[in-house]
Amino acid sequence: MTTSPAALRHPLDPEPVRSTKAGTVFALGLVALFTGPFVGGLVPASIAIALAGQARREAYHSGGYLTGSAWLRRGEKLAWLGVALAATSLVVAIVIGVVDFAGDPAGQDFAPGVD
Template identity: 65%
Template sequence: MTTAPGQAPVAPPVPRHPLDPDPVRSTKARAVFALGLMAVLTGLFVGGVVPATLALHLSRQARREAYASGGFLTGAAWLRRGERLAWAGLVLVAVSVVAAVVIGVVRLAEAPYGQDFAPHMD
């Protein structure tokens, strides 16, 4: 059955089996998003490593569970957003660590080397 000559055929909806569960959002997807948000917010203070790694680990588990559920677990958009936020948090941590190392090296290079004697001493 088609609706117009240029459109794709419309398939009738497939009836659901009465014992099929209702599609629900994965609770892990919400947790991944929250942990990713915390990773971004605390990323510059190096505290973002912990929530970011937890978010990435939890997102892997949530993806496996969603695949095994056969489409009855939703929340893939929340998972994607949470993963992106977690990776952004890790990038912020890396930037802050690199900046701290560069500042430390520059300050170490500016410090006097060895003992500093008075100008009239040999």
């Protein structure tokens, strides 16, 4: 005879609820992904990554009564993708700037025969 998981719960135990921080991390991760190529995605991405750490600790200490770990993982992955897009666009902008600067002549050009 097997017992169901519901039979193991104490009647006074709280109901498991989804962490609100998990939803916030996912939303900020989406914003970071969409604004990452414009380098503005670093702000929501860094907030999402910091909140993900807090939410993970809270879920661990709740003993299983806070859910939403799937949303948390997805949001954190999106935030890291936003960081990667921002870094890529920054590197591309630097390379374009260096190539453009290298093409310009340095100093002042004088007409031939002018002393």
